[in-house]
Amino acid sequence: MVWGATEEQPVPVVFTGTRRELGGMLLRGYVLLIPTIGLYRFWLTTRKRRFYWSNTEIDGDPLEYTGSAMQLLLGFLMALAVFVPLYGLFFYLSTQSSEAAIFGYSGVAVLLWFLMGYALYRARDFRLSQTLWRGIRCDQGGSAWGYALRRFGWSLLVIVTAGLAYPFMAASLWRYRYRNSWYGDRQFGFTGSWKQLARPFYVAYLAITAIGAAGLGLAYAADGLPTSGTPSVEGVVVLLLAAALIGMLVLYYQSRELSRMFSAVQLGEAKLTVVVRARSLAGQYLVFGLALAGSYFVLAVGGLIVLGSVASGAFAGGEFDLAIFMQTLQGSFVVLLAIIFGYLLLFGAFSLMAELFLGLGLWKLVARGASITGLDSLASVGARGEDMALAGEGLADALNVGAY
Amino acid sequence: MGIAGRFHDGLTAQVHAVGLEYVAGALVILAADGTELQRWPAADLYAVPSRKHELRLAANGKPTGARVVVSGREDVARVLATLPVLHEKRRQQTGREIRLAVTATVALAAVISAYLYGVPLLAGRIVGLVPPAWEQSLGETVARQMEASLSEGGGLELCDNDPTSLANRAIARFGAATLEAPARPSNSISGWSSPTSPTPSRCRAGRCSSSRRCCNRRGRRTNSPACSPTRWVTSPTGTAWSS
Numbered sequence: 001m002v003w004g005a006t007e008e009q010p011v012p013v014v015f016t017g018t019r020r021e022l023g024g025m026l027l028r029g030y031v032l033l034i035p036t037i038g039l040y041r042f043w044l045t046t047r048k049r050r051f052y053w054s055n056t057e058i059d060g061d062p063l064e065y066t067g068s069a070m071q072l073l074l075g076f077l078m079a080l081a082v083f084v085p086l087y088g089l090f091f092y093l094s095t096q097s098s099e100a101a102i103f104g105y106s107g108v109a110v111l112l113w114f115l116m117g118y119a120l121y122r123a124r125d126f127r128l129s130q131t132l133w134r135g136i137r138c139d140q141g142g143s144a145w146g147y148a149l150r151r152f153g154w155s156l157l158v159i160v161t162a163g164l165a166y167p168f169m170a171a172s173l174w175r176y177r178y179r180n181s182w183y184g185d186r187q188f189g190f191t192g193s194w195k196q197l198a199r200p201f202y203v204a205y206l207a208i209t210a211i212g213a214a215g216l217g218l219a220y221a222a223d224g225l226p227t228s229g230t231p232s233v234e235g236v237v238v239l240l241l242a243a244a245l246i247g248m249l250v251l252y253y254q255s256r257e258l259s260r261m262f263s264a265v266q267l268g269e270a271k272l273t274v275v276v277r278a279r280s281l282a283g284q285y286l287v288f289g290l291a292l293a294g295s296y297f298v299l300a301v302g303g304l305i306v307l308g309s310v311a312s313g314a315f316a317g318g319e320f321d322l323a324i325f326m327q328t329l330q331g332s333f334v335v336l337l338a339i340i341f342g343y344l345l346l347f348g349a350f351s352l353m354a355e356l357f358l359g360l361g362l363w364k365l366v367a368r369g370a371s372i373t374g375l376d377s378l379a380s381v382g383a384r385g386e387d388m389a390l391a392g393e394g395l396a397d398a399l400n401v402g403a404y
Numbered sequence: 405m406g407i408a409g410r411f412h413d414g415l416t417a418q419v420h421a422v423g424l425e426y427v428a429g430a431l432v433i434l435a436a437d438g439t440e441l442q443r444w445p446a447a448d449l450y451a452v453p454s455r456k457h458e459l460r461l462a463a464n465g466k467p468t469g470a471r472v473v474v475s476g477r478e479d480v481a482r483v484l485a486t487l488p489v490l491h492e493k494r495r496q497q498t499g500r501e502i503r504l505a506v507t508a509t510v511a512l513a514a515v516i517s518a519y520l521y522g523v524p525l526l527a528g529r530i531v532g533l534v535p536p537a538w539e540q541s542l543g544e545t546v547a548r549q550m551e552a553s554l555s556e557g558g559g560l561e562l563c564d565n566d567p568t569s570l571a572n573r574a575i576a577r578f579g580a581a582t583l584e585a586p587a588r589p590s591n592s593i594s595g596w597s598s599p600t601s602p603t604p605s606r607c608r609a610g611r612c613s614s615s616r617r618c619c620n621r622r623g624r625r626t627n628s629p630a631c632s633p634t635r636w637v638t639s640p641t642g643t644a645w646s647s
Binding site: 016017021035036037039040043050051054055060061062064065066069070073095096097098132133134135136137183184378379380381382383 | 410412413414415416417418419452453454455456458460467468469470471473501504505508509512513516541542545548549552
């Protein structure tokens, strides 16, 4: 807060970015991915983070992301040192007997699940260390291996208990992450516990179990799950309704976890409060679905026009002839190129809509639902040295577990 | 200049509302009461990425987080007009990033090219280093996997157990032709008959080689349709056929 303020009020977090600005950046980035054989994604990720960070304002001062694409690229190259031997192992396993291959692949899957925990913690460390607010850098301490072991151990317990241990796992991991986070020379605190998550989780758990069982039972009775032939319309509708209700319950729990766990974060006398509503989360998914359907409709129309011109024989007579189309496909490089380009457009449209409506949507929901009390106490926070050892979350990028 | 801004010294989280002036080639940062807080030489200044209508300035030699922040389109334009060095440094930074991206792309393209063209070139040399026993084992594993996937565990049915039948001779010729290569250590594929090592096909002028191509007068293979397939010099089984 600027000097001169006399009374402490909860200071809201403000997000000033627009969907249009992000959309333009992403479109440009997707186009540049093609001539750079995908390497531009490190620059695109960097620009995206700068957009999110610089538009998140706390008491008049936005966050600042100081990371660079070079760091991400170097981190990824270092992560290849882990993955090249793994791929060699995959190749070797494919030459062995089926039993050895299954055993080997299972072992690698377990190893990757463990490594994901390490990658997630290191990625968070990198992002925090590249975050400034009012000129002071954040940081993360603790041990990535310790976090990975915790996460792995808890996940085994969750599996053994059919998910019932999840609130304990979630609270433990949130606590480890935030108690090892720093803003300058001031350490974050975390007061959350499994008790804050237990009720929403178990309510959702029981409801999902009941709805799932009822949905499957009703769908089976309505011939929605036949062993052969096509399922009935009524059965499919029942399954879709059950899936939608389960989705709403998942969002209900997610909103509670975000709200309660973020609201347990403290930084000395400064306290964070976050309110995220389940209906807001559901609204984001609804808008995402509509936007995706709209974009796919536009692409479908465009695709028909393009294919109609390059493979006109398949559309002669007003009807589509698959046999002629396949012949054209085999004989025409242009048609093949059009198909490949169309596939890339479909994939790009999905990524774009997901980022614009789900990624940006969630960030805005959390930012706009957040407020901080006791902000004046942070004026005395001092700077610590920069963490120079970080090359940039390569493993998280390689394992595709990074967020934002 | 007299432009309003916010100043972070990078040592503590205090923020100061300041006024900015440009004096004798330096950006002067003035506190609210007019006292000079810091003076940053223009040559040391650079802009860090920021949001729209905001300019965040840092300086070489200052703490990592030291920033001067100017907001508003007009004020930002005034600062940029007064400090053309910022444009130049931004241009240089963009150039560096482009060069890095291009270099990385060229390197990746080289790796891909090495994979697409280099590996087949090396394959002929590498195959001689592969132990025959490993090849045999690999072939048996592949045969088992194919058998399992194609027959769903029921085992492959033997269609024809006569090694001299037309079908089995065709398969044998195909197998021998596939394995036909100089200095090849092994020519056996599990489950396939290959009774003798294939003799390298030779091309005599006017006669067909074992690869069913005619040989011209220079002793080179051609695809002339006039060449009768029975006029073979050698066959994969070592039997010379004649028309």
